[in-house]
Amino acid sequence: MTADISASHSAGGVAPDVLLGLYEQMAVIRGTERAAHDLFLAGLVKGTTHLAAGHEAVAVGASAALRPDDYVFATYRGHHHAMARGASPAECLAELMSKGSGVNKAKGGSMHLTKASAGMLGSYAIVGAHLPIAAGAAWSALLRGTGQVAVAFFGDGATNIGAFHEALNLSAVWSLPVLFVCENNLYMEYTPIGSVTAVDHPAADRAPAYRLPAEVIDGNDVVAVADAVGRAAARARAGEGPTVLEAMTYRHFGHSRTDPAKYRPAGELDEWLARDPLEVASARLAVLGVQAEEIAAADERAARVVAEAVAAAKAGPGPDPAEALSDVWADGGATWRT
Amino acid sequence: MTADISASHSAGGVAPDVLLGLYEQMAVIRGTERAAHDLFLAGLVKGTTHLAAGHEAVAVGASAALRPDDYVFATYRGHHHAMARGASPAECLAELMSKGSGVNKAKGGSMHLTKASAGMLGSYAIVGAHLPIAAGAAWSALLRGTGQVAVAFFGDGATNIGAFHEALNLSAVWSLPVLFVCENNLYMEYTPIGSVTAVDHPAADRAPAYRLPAEVIDGNDVVAVADAVGRAAARARAGEGPTVLEAMTYRHFGHSRTDPAKYRPAGELDEWLARDPLEVASARLAVLGVQAEEIAAADERAARVVAEAVAAAKAGPGPDPAEALSDVWADGGATWRT
Amino acid sequence: MADVITYREAVAEGIAREMRRDRSVVCLGEDIGAAGGVFKTTEGLFAEFGGERVWDTPISEQAIVGIALGAAMTGMRPIAEIMFSDFLACCWDYLANEIPKMRYMTGGQVTVPLVVRTANGGGLGFGAQHSQSVENWALAIPGLKIAAPSTPADVIGMMAAAIRSDDPVVFFEHKGLMASKGETAPPGHVVPLGRAAVARQGSDATVVALASTVPLALEAAGQLAVEGPSIEVIDLRCLVPLDMATVLASVGRTSRLLIVEENPYQGGWGGTVASIVADEGFELLDAPIRRIAAACVPLPFADALEDEVIPTTAKVTAALRMLLAY
C-alpha cells in the first residue's frame, strides 16, 4: 500500500481503491475504539484507556506513506497507530482485556501497545519521553545505513516538556531521519493547550527554534496526512533531516476512561464531527467516483472485523501467572540475585 | 548605584563617576578571579573552579540595573555574580579555600556561591536547573506584589537542556517578571556551542518559540548590558513578562581548573582580549573625559581590595567539623530518625 | 460518631484548611484548577481560592517543581502536584539535587518550605509507568521529609504538618486508598511528621507497614487473631523522619519483625528499617527479619499479574505464619 499511495500522489491524486482501503482501515480503528469504550463501560477493560476515535487519519495516513521497515513510536493514546502498523484489532482488544493473547501478553495494557515485528516500537505513557527514543531509532538507521525513518507521534501537550526540546535540537544537529508528528487535538487532558502554551501552534511554531521545516496539516484528512508524511519521509531519507508536522485533529471521546469532557465549549465537538476523518475520506471517495454502496460495503467489512475481534479477544485465555516474573532480562527471566 | 545608572541612562548617557565605579567593580572581580586561579595552582583551592574572567561586564552591568531586592541566580561559573551582588571577595575566596569564614561556610564551594541577604540566591552546578527556580522567584514576586524581578544567568550550553524550554514556556504563559540572560561565551566546556546547537544564537533565536522578546547584546560592554537589563527589568516590572538577553562574551581562562583550552582556534583569545570588558569600559571612560590617572587609581584600589581579600581568606579559620552535620533542616540539624 | 470522609476528599480538605489560615500557601500542577485534578484531590480549591492561588500548568514537571522551589525560597509556601509519582522521574533533578541540598550547600542561608504532592502506588491496573510506589526513591535523598499517610484523618493532619514545615516534604497519596473512608479530623488537627502510629496492638510479632500496606497488615492481623496470635501493626506514616524508636520498642515486646512494602524488594525502604533493627535491635530478635515487598520486576498491567507482584493480604498472612512458627 505504501508504494501505491506515493505512486498515486506523484500521479497527482490518490487512486480510488487505495483511498477506499485507507477508509476501511480507519473504519476498523473507529469500530475497535468504540468497542474498547463499550468494553470499558462493561467492566471488561481494567485500568484506563485513551481512545483515538477522531485521530484515525493521522495514523492511517502516516502508515500509508511509510515503509514497512520504518519505525513508529506512539503515546498512551496509541491504539490507532498500533493497528495502522499492523497489530490486529483482536490482539489489541485482548491486551486491553488483560488476556494472555494480548499483543503485549497483558503486561503492557492500553497505554503500551507494541508491535515490534511491524516496526511499531511502542506506546509511551510518560508524556514526551519517546521523542528522544524515536530520534535514537533514526540515529540507528543512519548508522546502519538502511534508509529507514522513525516517526514520533505525540500530543500538543507534549510540546512543553523538556524531552521535546532536547529531541528536536539533537535530531536537527545530527540531521536524523526522524519525523515529529504532533496530533494537536486542542487539549492536554482537561486543559486547553492554548492556555498553557506560549505559541498558537505548539509544535510547528517551535520548529524554527531548531531550524527545522514545519507544516500545519489537516489531521482529519487521510490524504493530506499521507502526503505530508510522504514528503517529510522522503526528505529524511535523502539526508535532509527531521521535519515537524502538526496535524490538527480532535478526539471524539473524553481524555480517558469515562471522562465526559465537560470542559469543552458547547458545539465544539459537533464542529469537529462534521469533519470526522471518515466523512472527509467519504467525501473524497465520492469525488473520485466511488459509489456509496462500495463505501457501505467497506463499513460492513470493518464492522465484521471488529465484531470478530471482540469475540476473539473475549475468548482469549487469561494471562499465565508465571508471566509476572518473566521478560525482565533478555534471558527471559527476572532473577536479580543469587 | 542602581538608581544612578538608570537616571544617567534616561539622561542619554552614563555619568562618568558611575561608570568609573562599575569599572572598579569589574577590576575587583578580575583581580579576584586571577587570585583564585593562582590559589588553585598553589593547591590552596580544592575541588574545582570555573573562572569568569572576561564575563565581568555581564554581572556588573546587570547588577547596576537591578534593585537591591531583586533576585539573581547564577551557574557554577558565578563568582562574578556573587561579587557584583555584594558578596565580598574575601568571603568568596574563603569559600574556595574551604574556610569556615566562606560565604557558604565551606559547605558549598566555588560552584555554589550564595549570598541570600543580597538577593543572590545561589550558584547552580546542574546546567539549566536554575532557570525554573528563577522563574519561581519571579512568580513569588508576582504573588506578593513586590515589583521585584528575578534574573537567571546561564551559559550558551544550557540552552539545549529541557529545563530551559520548560522555564521559558511557563514564564511566558504566566507573564512572569523574570529575565533570562545567556552568557554566550561560544563554548560548552570544550565543545563549540555551534556544533551542538541548531541555531546561531542559542538563546535569542529560541525566544520566538515562547513568543518572548529577545536581544543579542555586547556582553563585554558594561553599559550595553546595564542598558538592556534595565529595559527588560522595567518591562517585567510593568507586567509585560520575561525577556531573553543573549550577551556575547568570552572566558579568558579555560573551562575549569587547569584546562589549557587547546580546543580554541589560534588568535581567538587575542581577538577577545582586545575587547576585554575592562578595556571597553576604559575606552568609554576616556570618551567621557575621565583621566587615565583616575582609572589607574581605580585599578590600584581594586588591587588593594583583592590583596586584602586574599590575606583575609588565607587567615580564615578552617571549617568547624560539626558543620558537616548541620543545616540539613530548618531547625539547624540533620536528624533523620529517632 | 465523627463525620466520615474519603481519603481523596481528605487531601483537598487538608489543603483547604491550610490555605484558609495562611495566604502564602499556593498550589500548582497539571489540571488541578477548575478540573479538580485527575484524582479529584484538589476538588473545590479553585472554586474557593481562585486562580490567584490555584494555578494550572503545562506538562512541564521540571518547571512545576523548579518554580515551586524558587517560590519557596522567596517567601511562599507552594504545594506542587506531580500527577503520578512515576513522573517524579521527569523532575528528579529537583528532588534529588536542588530541593534537598539547597539549605545545606548554602550554609543555611535558604529555607525551602514546600510540599510536592503525588499520587503513588499500584493495584489499579495502570501498568508499569503509572503504578509505582516510590517513597524509597525519596528515601535515598537526604534532605527530604517523606509523608505517606494511610487514613483520611492522617492525610489531613499530616498535610497540615507538611505545609507548615519549613523543610521540603514529599507527600505520597496512595491511589489504592483514594476511595477508602474514615473519620475526618477535628479542626486544627496536626499530626507531627516522624511519629509512627501503632495501628493495632499485639504481642507475638510486629508488622511495619506504610500507606497501602497498612490495611493489608491490619487485615492479616485480624485474620490471624481468630486463630490466636496477636500481631502488632505499626503504621510508619513517614519515612523521614523515621520513627525507629516506635519500631524498636515494638520489636522489644514481640521479638519478631515483618516489614511490608509496596516498592520492589531491591532498594526498598524496608532494607533501611531491617538493617537498623539487625544492628541496634539484634538482641531483641527471636527470628529472622522478613520483608514482603513487590517482586523485582516492573509492574504488569493485568490484575492477575499485578497481584503476583505486589503484596497481598495472603502473602502477609503466610509470612506471619512462618515467622510465628520459627
Place this chain on the structure above:
Amino acid sequence: MADVITYREAVAEGIAREMRRDRSVVCLGEDIGAAGGVFKTTEGLFAEFGGERVWDTPISEQAIVGIALGAAMTGMRPIAEIMFSDFLACCWDYLANEIPKMRYMTGGQVTVPLVVRTANGGGLGFGAQHSQSVENWALAIPGLKIAAPSTPADVIGMMAAAIRSDDPVVFFEHKGLMASKGETAPPGHVVPLGRAAVARQGSDATVVALASTVPLALEAAGQLAVEGPSIEVIDLRCLVPLDMATVLASVGRTSRLLIVEENPYQGGWGGTVASIVADEGFELLDAPIRRIAAACVPLPFADALEDEVIPTTAKVTAALRMLLAY
C-alpha cells in the same frame, strides 16, 4: 609482571576493545570526542574510531540516554556517557521508567543492549551536586544491571560484559579511583556481571564493599591483621545481579558482617544486603549487622567536612573493632 594501567585508562581500553570487535558499539556523550571526556575516560577513542562511532552531544541528558535507548532497540549497542552520576537525575525518567521496563512491558518484544557509563562518587571536593554515589538509585529500579568496579582489570572485564550484555547496564566509574593503578587485563578478559570477588580472605569478620569502599576495607583489614584479626573483604562488583551467595557463604564462615557503602545510610544499598542476611543468614550471625555509610546529609565541599560525612579507613577500622569485640 603484567602491565600496569590506571583505572581511568582502563575505561577507555575496555571500551576500545569492544569497539574493535563489534561495529555496532557506538559512544555518545558530552565532550567525549576529540576532548576525550572530562575524566579522560574516552581518550583515544575518537582518534581510533572517528566521528562515526564517537559522537559529541549537546548538554541534553534526556536526549543522550533516550537516543541510546532508541538505538539499542533497533540493532545498535550504544554506550552513553553521563558525565557525573549526579546528572542521572536529569534523565531519570529514562533510567527509571523507560529503559528498565521496555522489555517487560512489551511482553518481551524489545531488547535493550545499552550501557550508561557515569563518573560516580565523592572524596574530591566537588560539592553536593558532583560527588554523590548513586548506585543505590539504580538499585531501586528493577530491570537495570548495575556494575561498579574497583580495579582497572575489573573495569576492563566488566566493561566487556556490560557491552556484550543484551540487558541495560549502568556502569559506575568511581572518580576517586580514576588515578589508581593496577594490573591490566589479558586480551579477551570478561568478568561476568553478578559475581562478587573475595578481595581478601579472612575468618573473623566479613566486610562487604563496593567500588571506592573496597580499598578502604582492604586497608582496614590490613591494619587489623597486624593486631591479629583476620578480615574477609568481599568486593560486590555488581549490585544487580547481586551475589548474595558469596556474601552468605562468607558470613557463614565469619559470623560477623560489616557493610561499607559510600551512599547515605538512608536508602543505601547496604540495607538490601543487610536485610537479606538478617533473613536468610539470621542463624549464621554472632553479632549485629553493621553498616558504615555516608551520613544522611548532602555532600559538603571542604575536604575536612567531606571526611566527616563519607566512609574512611578509620571509620571502618573502628566499626570492625566493635564488631569483633561483640
